[in-house]
Amino acid sequence: MIITKKKERGKLLESIKDYQSLFLVGCSECASLCGTGGDTELQELKEALEAQGKTVTGTHKAKTGCQVLGTKTELKQYKDALNAADAVIVMSCGAGTQAAVEMFPDKPVYPCNDSLFLGNMTRFQIFDERCSLCGECIIDKTGGICPLTNCPKGLLVGPCGGVKDGKCEVSQDIDCCWVRIYERMKRIGRLDDLMETTLEPKDWAASQKPRAHSAREDKKK
Amino acid sequence: MTFREALESGKFVVTAEVGPPKGTDISEMLHHMDLLKGKVDAVNVTDNQSAVMRINSMSVCKLALERGLEPVLQMTCRDRNRIALQSDLLGASILGIRNVLCMTGDHVSAGDHKSAKPVYDIESVQLLQAVEGLNGGRDMAGNELRGATNYFQGAVVTPEANPLEPQLIKFTKKVRAGARFFQTQAIYDVEAFKGFMEHARKHQVKVLAGFVVLKSVGMARFLNNNVPGIRVPEELIGELKAAGKEKALDTGMDITARHIRQLKDEGICDGVHIMAIGMEEKVPEIMSRAGLL
Ligand code: SF4
Numbered sequence A: 001m002i003i004t005k006k007k008e009r010g011k012l013l014e015s016i017k018d019y020q021s022l023f024l025v026g027c028s029e030c031a032s033l034c035g036t037g038g039d040t041e042l043q044e045l046k047e048a049l050e051a052q053g054k055t056v057t058g059t060h061k062a063k064t065g066c067q068v069l070g071t072k073t074e075l076k077q078y079k080d081a082l083n084a085a086d087a088v089i090v091m092s093c094g095a096g097t098q099a100a101v102e103m104f105p106d107k108p109v110y111p112c113n114d115s116l117f118l119g120n121m122t123r124f125q126i127f128d129e130r131c132s133l134c135g136e137c138i139i140d141k142t143g144g145i146c147p148l149t150n151c152p153k154g155l156l157v158g159p160c161g162g163v164k165d166g167k168c169e170v171s172q173d174i175d176c177c178w179v180r181i182y183e184r185m186k187r188i189g190r191l192d193d194l195m196e197t198t199l200e201p202k203d204w205a206a207s208q209k210p211r212a213h214s215a216r217e218d219k220k221k
Numbered sequence B: 001m002t003f004r005e006a007l008e009s010g011k012f013v014v015t016a017e018v019g020p021p022k023g024t025d026i027s028e029m030l031h032h033m034d035l036l037k038g039k040v041d042a043v044n045v046t047d048n049q050s051a052v053m054r055i056n057s058m059s060v061c062k063l064a065l066e067r068g069l070e071p072v073l074q075m076t077c078r079d080r081n082r083i084a085l086q087s088d089l090l091g092a093s094i095l096g097i098r099n100v101l102c103m104t105g106d107h108v109s110a111g112d113h114k115s116a117k118p119v120y121d122i123e124s125v126q127l128l129q130a131v132e133g134l135n136g137g138r139d140m141a142g143n144e145l146r147g148a149t150n151y152f153q154g155a156v157v158t159p160e161a162n163p164l165e166p167q168l169i170k171f172t173k174k175v176r177a178g179a180r181f182f183q184t185q186a187i188y189d190v191e192a193f194k195g196f197m198e199h200a201r202k203h204q205v206k207v208l209a210g211f212v213v214l215k216s217v218g219m220a221r222f223l224n225n226n227v228p229g230i231r232v233p234e235e236l237i238g239e240l241k242a243a244g245k246e247k248a249l250d251t252g253m254d255i256t257a258r259h260i261r262q263l264k265d266e267g268i269c270d271g272v273h274i275m276a277i278g279m280e281e282k283v284p285e286i287m288s289r290a291g292l293l
């Protein structure tokens, strides 16, 4: 899921200071799980804005904020409230916010959150980054652990000289990803693979921005 | 005799490190270079060491050449993508720089520009492959070059890393990628280093043991606690303690000289690399105590 955190309230208020009435859009997927765009957060923001003397013309928690067509359909019922709003605040990730920008060509749209990374929820509202969406997965060669993401240097061949007692040079709070890869390969009996493979330099063309993909085209193939 | 010829001839070689300053006043650095001239086989010029922004390695290597010293261009993958790295390698080559030390580089979070974007488009092993390619007349994209480079390329290794085996695997990959010589992280335990050399001797590469002179008990403890892959044994710390504050540096120089002498006498490795870190003026003295001058 996409991990988000709330922007400081003061910064948000500063960015919308010129608008009196606002419509709030949340998201029931990632942002809800992150505690940045669910029912509670919508309610909290509504109250905070009203405490500042603003008018909240309506709120809606989208089923999937980044699903443009679906969200557009859902928002039809709020036609009047949306018309009455000077601006829209979106409480989701950057993708959800830009979905709203597409939907409201004539209205200012503001993000309420900072989008952090694609993450796994390891415990309730504790998130870890495992994949950087590089466009061509190589973890078949590295024991299923992604060095591009788990090593702060994204090294593809092996550990740097900074490993200290199995911990990473960058932070003693993280295990060196290449020590983890080494241990896992040993455990699954594939140390020879690790010895033999020197991965090619990464093909960054596979992750050139902005990316687009058609699963429909894929199906035809 | 060039650095490469010296190593290939089997001579016990000595290299020392020169750290470019932060700013354009290079008087002290030039003074250090002059002290080393005629004494060491080559000087390594560091590349924004510890991710702290300084004068680049290439310019200082060129100055070293002009002053009659043979430079080893240190090159890290932290700050440049593969285009910039290869471009710099071509540039250094036309300036007459013949030795390159390929490293991944300390992370920007260790340095003085913590908000910089770390690059690491490639890493040490892939950089070695790139050098091998340029030497063979091709760039990383497979394009033919108009004129190839002629580098003598090396890499670094940490013989006391913990755990060691992943480092040894990477060491082997560096050899396969074309590394001809290695300079090691500072070593303080000759017996442990011998163990590493048994592994290294399975490969056709030259190994220069790294030395950082101990200045005080505090420094030894700092290295143990903070620098990965450095382990100063308690006996040495005891020796520094016994010497007292006044004589600690002198004792540290003795320890280095003694270790160098042992490595040379017992033919354990092919040379030494002295990283004086701000004490470059002491290098000739250490060399003479080690019987190298
Ligand atoms: S290699 Fe890493 S970043 Fe790339 S797709 Fe696989 S897990 Fe994600």
Ligand code: SF4
Pocket: A150, A151, A152, A153, A154, A155, A158, A159, A160, A161, A162, A163, A164, A167, A168, A169, A170, A175, A176, A177, A178, A179
């Ligand atoms: S210590 Fe390990 S995880 Fe950290 S930067 Fe070096 S190789 Fe990567």
